[in-house]
Amino acid sequence: MLAPIIHILPLTTIHRERILPMIGHVVARLDQKVTPSDVVAEASLGREHALIDVARVLGVSPEEADKLIKCKVGERLQAGYVVAQRAGLVPVVARVPKDGRVVAVGGGQILMETSGGTYELRAGIPGTVLQLIPDHGAEIVVHGSLIQGVWGNGRVDQGVMLPVLESPGDCLVASQVDVSLRGSILVSGTCEDPKVLQTAGELPLRGLILGSMSSALVPLAMQMRYPILVIDGFGNSPMNSAAFKLLTSSAKREVTVNAEPYDRYTGSHPEVIIPLPISQEPTVAKEVDVFSVGQQVRIYRAPHVGVLGTITNILPGLTILPSGLRAQAAEVRTEEDEKIVIPLTNLEVLG
Amino acid sequence: MPASLVDTESILSVDVGTVATRAILFDVVDGRYRFLASGQAPSTAVAPFKNIGEGVQRAIEQLQMVTGRVLVDEQQRVIIPARDGAGVDAFAVTMSAGPAIKTVVVGLLNDVSLESAQRLARSTYSRVVEVIGLNDRRKAEEQIDGILRHQPDLIVIAGGTDDGASRSVQRITELTGLACYLLPNEKRPAVLYAGNQKIAKMVKDKLGPWTSTLSVSPNIRPSLEVEDLQAAQFTLTQLYAHLRRNRIGGVEDMINLAGGNFLPTCYAYSRMIRFLSEIYDSKKGILGVDLGASAATVAAGFGGLLTLGVHTHLGMGEGLSNLLRYTNLDAIMRWLSLDIPADVIRDYIYNKSIYPASLPASAESLAIEQALARQNLYMAMAATSRDFPASARRPSPDRMPYFEPILASGGALATAPTLGQSLMMLLDGIQPSGVTTFILDQNNLLPALGAAASHNTYLPIQVLESGAFMGLATVVSPLVDARPGVPILRLRLVTKSGGENRLEVKQGALEILPLPSGQSGRLYLQPLHHADVGFGPGRGGEFPVSGTALGVVVDARGRPLQLPVDHIRRRELLKKWSWTLGS
Numbered sequence: 050m051l052a053p054i055i056h057i058l059p060l061t062t063i064h065r066e067r068i069l070p071m072i073g074h075v076v077a078r079l080d081q082k083v084t085p086s087d088v089v090a091e092a093s094l095g096r097e098h099a100l101i102d103v104a105r106v107l108g109v110s111p112e113e114a115d116k117l118i119k120c121k122v123g124e125r126l127q128a129g130y131v132v133a134q135r136a137g138l139v140p141v142v143a144r145v146p147k148d149g150r151v152v153a154v155g156g157g158q159i160l161m162e163t164s165g166g167t168y169e170l171r172a173g174i175p176g177t178v179l180q181l182i183p184d185h186g187a188e189i190v191v192h193g194s195l196i197q198g199v200w201g202n203g204r205v206d207q208g209v210m211l212p213v214l215e216s217p218g219d220c221l222v223a224s225q226v227d228v229s230l231r232g233s234i235l236v237s238g239t240c241e242d243p244k245v246l247q248t249a250g251e252l253p254l255r256g257l258i259l260g261s262m263s264s265a266l267v268p269l270a271m272q273m274r275y276p277i278l279v280i281d282g283f284g285n286s287p288m289n290s291a292a293f294k295l296l297t298s299s300a301k302r303e304v305t306v307n308a309e310p311y312d313r314y315t316g317s318h319p320e321v322i323i324p325l326p327i328s329q330e331p332t333v334a335k336e337v338d339v340f341s342v343g344q345q346v347r348i349y350r351a352p353h354v355g356v357l358g359t360i361t362n363i364l365p366g367l368t369i370l371p372s373g374l375r376a377q378a379a380e381v382r383t384e385e386d387e388k389i390v391i392p393l394t395n396l397e398v399l400g
Numbered sequence: 401m402p403a404s405l406v407d408t409e410s411i412l413s414v415d416v417g418t419v420a421t422r423a424i425l426f427d428v429v430d431g432r433y434r435f436l437a438s439g440q441a442p443s444t445a446v447a448p449f450k451n452i453g454e455g456v457q458r459a460i461e462q463l464q465m466v467t468g469r470v471l472v473d474e475q476q477r478v479i480i481p482a483r484d485g486a487g488v489d490a491f492a493v494t495m496s497a498g499p500a501i502k503t504v505v506v507g508l509l510n511d512v513s514l515e516s517a518q519r520l521a522r523s524t525y526s527r528v529v530e531v532i533g534l535n536d537r538r539k540a541e542e543q544i545d546g547i548l549r550h551q552p553d554l555i556v557i558a559g560g561t562d563d564g565a566s567r568s569v570q571r572i573t574e575l576t577g578l579a580c581y582l583l584p585n586e587k588r589p590a591v592l593y594a595g596n597q598k599i600a601k602m603v604k605d606k607l608g609p610w611t612s613t614l615s616v617s618p619n620i621r622p623s624l625e626v627e628d629l630q631a632a633q634f635t636l637t638q639l640y641a642h643l644r645r646n647r648i649g650g651v652e653d654m655i656n657l658a659g660g661n662f663l664p665t666c667y668a669y670s671r672m673i674r675f676l677s678e679i680y681d682s683k684k685g686i687l688g689v690d691l692g693a694s695a696a697t698v699a700a701g702f703g704g705l706l707t708l709g710v711h712t713h714l715g716m717g718e719g720l721s722n723l724l725r726y727t728n729l730d731a732i733m734r735w736l737s738l739d740i741p742a743d744v745i746r747d748y749i750y751n752k753s754i755y756p757a758s759l760p761a762s763a764e765s766l767a768i769e770q771a772l773a774r775q776n777l778y779m780a781m782a783a784t785s786r787d788f789p790a791s792a793r794r795p796s797p798d799r800m801p802y803f804e805p806i807l808a809s810g811g812a813l814a815t816a817p818t819l820g821q822s823l824m825m826l827l828d829g830i831q832p833s834g835v836t837t838f839i840l841d842q843n844n845l846l847p848a849l850g851a852a853a854s855h856n857t858y859l860p861i862q863v864l865e866s867g868a869f870m871g872l873a874t875v876v877s878p879l880v881d882a883r884p885g886v887p888i889l890r891l892r893l894v895t896k897s898g899g900e901n902r903l904e905v906k907q908g909a910l911e912i913l914p915l916p917s918g919q920s921g922r923l924y925l926q927p928l929h930h931a932d933v934g935f936g937p938g939r940g941g942e943f944p945v946s947g948t949a950l951g952v953v954v955d956a957r958g959r960p961l962q963l964p965v966d967h968i969r970r971r972e973l974l975k976k977w978s979w980t981l982g983s
Binding site: 096152349394 | 441444445446447448449450454458498499539540541544545548549551574578581582583584586587593648718743744745747749750751754755756757758759760762763764765766793815817818938969
């Protein structure tokens with residue numbers, strides 16, 4: 050059976066494509082060193098528009114209005130500018146309501162982009178631009194530790210990482226988040242108190258990495274301006290031991306938290322990247338595998354969320370689970386040397 | 401040249417779901433079509449594959465292992481037509497995998513064209529993100545910005561009866577065109593125009609260049625009184641294929657291989673329900689409920705008239721994270737027989753949306769999963785029932801129409817640990833009235849049959865008659881205004897072998913009379929206190945009944961089902977009912 054892979058790796062080569070959601074302009078250069086906040090590509094984004102119904106204002110047919118319109122597509126006009134005028138004893142004029150750029154003219158109407166913006170695509174990870182993708186973005190490469198999570202609030206930042214946990218199950222409380230931690234990225238086991246997120250936002254922190262988080266905090270977490278990344282899932286389960294070891298052993302290192310949402314279709318995961326110097330090129334992590342004996346796996350469903358173990362046997366046929374369901378399953382020996390039977394669909398290969 | 405499904409024998413049908421891809425083989429055995437076997441593999445529409453081909457190939461490989469029959473050649477291509485005992489005569493593909501299609505609905509009047517257009521959008525895997533109509537008080541530019549903000553995959557335009565309003569339709573079409581024009585080329589949506597046919601050509605000429613594709617279907621509101629979605633629903637299947645082909649790898653290959661016989665699963669499913677409602681000689685409707693990972697689909701056929709509701713926010717997969725926008729935790733927890741804190745339920749919902757393929761391994765997680773299934777089914781039924789035809793026979797105007805039979809499929813319903821659990825979820829979620837038979841489609845055959853139905857009418861009928869579906873239970877649901885504990889129905893079941901079983905049922909009870917599959921008998925119903933079992937208040941009746949896995953079940957719990965407010969008593973009652981059904 051095909052096995053999904055989650056990356057928790059001490060040293061690997063990380064390739065990430067950053068792609069604009071629409072055609073735009075790539076600003077990064079080949080071989081450029083980038084930080085997560087550097088813009089690699091941008092696209093213009095028309096957010097608000099104004100429609101001037103010239104025909105109606107002037108009281109003429111759309112065809113006549115088209116003849117009277119004096120502006121062209123692309124022109125930038127200021128509020129009050131007269132775009133069309135009907136001659137007469139008392140001339141009637143059509144004016145521009147707001148500053149903006151003409152984007153369409155026709156049918157007796159003018160459409161203006163009155164509040165545009167530029168969509169900026171940021172690198173999201175620190176690294177080197179390996180390849181430019183014309184009109185769309187760039188591929189960036191970096192070497193270092195990689196810890197993928199399952200949920201992120203869409204923010205990106207980097208800073209010095211400070212673990213504030215002694216064991217993987219420690220619950221972060223607001224009193225632990227004091228001013229001495231300002232500007233850092235905190236790591237903890239779990240969090241269920243909204244005050245923690247609020248206090249972290251007031252300092253502010255540069256990021257928060259949690260093994261698990263109460264799902265009740267999701268709406269608040271989405272409002273926070275610093276990245277919040279959940280590694281194992283929602284609830285109060287301890288952080289998986291591989292991520293715990295890697296994060297705690299990298300204390301005080303500069304890390305990047307890219308808390309982009311998990312997207313099954315694009316494969317993007319929220320992730321923590323700890324850039325590291327290399328003496329020789331590390332391997333690129335595998336993206337797909339097939340379940341087999343000896344693989345290290347993570348369990349991602351209750352009652353063993355975040356537990357790591359090794360597949361010792363893939364059971365033939367269908368196995369009856371404690372819930373009564375029948376499924377393809379494997380025997381897994383956990384790090385606590387306990388042997389448990391888990392459906393394959395609840396396992397991810399650590400790689 | 402792809403084989404047509406006409407006059408073919410063996411048919412391989414593949415269904416690409418959000419979680420699983422299934423390959424199903426039908427062939428002629430002893431002169432009649434039979435479901436032979438199925439193979440299953442994880443779907444690969446998602447990363448890292450981003451191509452449905454791998455999952456399809458693995459599902460077919462498993463089917464080959466099960467049947468010992470060679471279906472693909474050395475290049476892993478399906479052998480069509482069958483030769484020398486290998487391959488199949490026809491190949492069909494249905495698909496539900498992929499994110500919900502972001503849809504903007506544009507029309508004129510709220511309760512006319514806009515309502516019909518939304519109903520049309522709800523007949524496929526869509527999520528309506530914006531509705532624009534004549535009564536919309538926003539300025540034109542705000543409506544344009546609304547479309548731009550959502551960057552829709554699809555815009556459905558309706559409005560104007562044939563030979564009716566054209567200027568208003570023209571105006572909304574121009575507005576839509578402006579928004580499409582402003583979108584970058586690669587983000588331009590597909591457009592379905594299903595309004596006044598008099599200006600269809602103008603719409604196509606004006607709007608066409610600014611869309612990824614534009615299709616015109618017959619007017620869904622040819623007159624104010626008439627709504628006809630059927631032709632537009634078919635056109636929508638073509639747009640669905642277009643959208644999926646552009647976004648998901650491997651779809652193009654499957655469409656080519658299937659000779660264009662590629663349909664959204666919900667469409668193929670509903671086509672089968674419509675087809676059955678035409679051929680079944682029943683005054684009741686036929687109901688199909690499919691609770692899948694991508695959506696909860698409810699299809700009801702009433703003498704060839706179809707009502708279809710595809711609710712992507714009520715699927716059991718990744719859409720679950722949005723479920724709490726439409727319901728609350730109390731509504732879900734009312735179905736739990738275990739004392740599980742609300743936080744745990746919410747965490748479960750979020751975790752399941754991240755891992756839609758995962759299974760509930762513990763008793764507690766199964767209880768949550770089944771509570772979610774009940775609530776999603778209940779909401780999907782409530783939403784779809786608003787569209788059931790007024791002419792459908794029902795006990796009273798505010799009640800669900802009578803159905804016979806009710807077909808059920810989808811992981812949570814069809815693969816529950818016990819059949820009693822399957823039936824409990826169905827009874828709580830649907831809450832039927834009168835007498836009905838529940839049938840489980842454990843192999844997910846309905847979409848496959850629906851894909852073949854229009855080309856080969858023998859296949860679905862013969863497969864249905866072959867016993868490929870499981871008869872779950874014959875359910876009698878009396879309606880009466882009586883206090884709990886008051887006797888409301890006397891039953892007598894006389895089996896063909898001469899056995900007799902009697903039962904007096906009290907209001908509020910759930911009872912069971914075994915009649916195993918393979919046996920048959922006659923059921924005599926004598927309502928008390930003017931209870932209505934489908935023959936009218938107080939009227940009794942008798943009818944032949946076939947054996948099913950659970951036999952005859954009497955659900956006298958009342959409609960709508962009122963659960964005790966007291967948590968402890970409610971949980972005890974839920975346990976008792978489950979125990980009655982052998983859960």
